[in-house]
Amino acid sequence: MSTVKRILWLTVWATLALGVGTAAHAKLNIVTTTSELAAIARAVGGDLVEVKAIARGDQDPHFLEAKPSYMSAVNRADLLIYNGLELEIGWLPLLVQGGRNPQVLAGQQGNLDASADIPILEVPSGMVDRSMGDIHPLGNPHYTLDPRNGLIIAEAIAARLQGLSPENAALFSRNLKSFQQELQRHIGQWEARAKDLRGRRVVTYHKNLEYLASWLGLVVADYIEDKPGVPPSPRHIAELVDHMKRDGIGVLLYANFQDATAPERVAAQANARTLALPISVGGEPEIATYIDLFETILGRLEKGFGGR
Ligand SMILES: [Zn+2]
Numbered sequence: 001m002s003t004v005k006r007i008l009w010l011t012v013w014a015t016l017a018l019g020v021g022t023a024a025h026a027k028l029n030i031v032t033t034t035s036e037l038a039a040i041a042r043a044v045g046g047d048l049v050e051v052k053a054i055a056r057g058d059q060d061p062h063f064l065e066a067k068p069s070y071m072s073a074v075n076r077a078d079l080l081i082y083n084g085l086e087l088e089i090g091w092l093p094l095l096v097q098g099g100r101n102p103q104v105l106a107g108q109q110g111n112l113d114a115s116a117d118i119p120i121l122e123v124p125s126g127m128v129d130r131s132m133g134d135i136h137p138l139g140n141p142h143y144t145l146d147p148r149n150g151l152i153i154a155e156a157i158a159a160r161l162q163g164l165s166p167e168n169a170a171l172f173s174r175n176l177k178s179f180q181q182e183l184q185r186h187i188g189q190w191e192a193r194a195k196d197l198r199g200r201r202v203v204t205y206h207k208n209l210e211y212l213a214s215w216l217g218l219v220v221a222d223y224i225e226d227k228p229g230v231p232p233s234p235r236h237i238a239e240l241v242d243h244m245k246r247d248g249i250g251v252l253l254y255a256n257f258q259d260a261t262a263p264e265r266v267a268a269q270a271n272a273r274t275l276a277l278p279i280s281v282g283g284e285p286e287i288a289t290y291i292d293l294f295e296t297i298l299g300r301l302e303k304g305f306g307g308r
Helices: 001-026 035-048 068-076 093-101 147-165 166-193 210-216 232-246 261-269 290-305
Strands: 028-032 049-054 079-083 111-113 199-203 220-225 252-257 273-275
Touching: 028 035, 028 068, 028 273, 035 049, 035 079, 035 147, 035 166, 035 290, 068 093, 111 147, 147 166, 147 210, 147 290, 166 290, 199 232, 210 220, 220 232, 232 261, 252 261, 252 290, 261 273, 273 290
Parallel strands: 028 049, 028 079, 079 111, 199 220, 199 252, 252 273
Antiparallel strands: none
């Protein structure tokens, strides 16, 4: 073999060896249903993960179209992280079925229900009558809006990443610790900023602000939707306006992807103010992280309650 050929062969072998080495350290491919789960997964996984969220932060996660591109994403995932409590019941089963990826089926390492360790609010005590259209049959699924739950979610994601990639366990631990420390520090600051909000009464559109309210001590006195996911009757709207006038409830909160028509009409009749909140990462263009989300919400609440 000539020297030139020998060098060529060496190059081929070196390339192959390098290729195998790289594959062993390939990034874990994570798909999350919502963008706040994606933000937390990015914080914990760092450079070792590639994360894609299915729902955008300005979409209602209860109602999403099961597009083929989402199925392809599920097909390629090493880990599927979802909110659970039937938040995604209308579309996630279709994505998992269409994704044909045995790694992410329930019970596998690649399937993580982020609600597993969360203290759930509004768990129904009796039988749930689904014929009524209630879309919170297992309790309130909007738990990511209490940042203390973000600490728990991060813990669960770190544990799962360590299981999937034991060689990087120490790095995931470090990322988890620094995420939790930073979030904890912010939680303290947000609680101090929000102390004037404690005991303030509000009305919300959908039951998606219960965790935020219970964290900050806001009192949700009534709703535009008297049953989650079910359009309100004219009679309920009339009673709601009376309730707000009678009790002097001056602020009506709703998620920024919800239709503003009903909140604006009710607020006008009850002489109240409406406040549209982003409720997810990406819910407004500048909200890139889980911490950004609460910074924005806190700022919006401070402004909204000013003078009320
Ligand atoms: Zn809901």
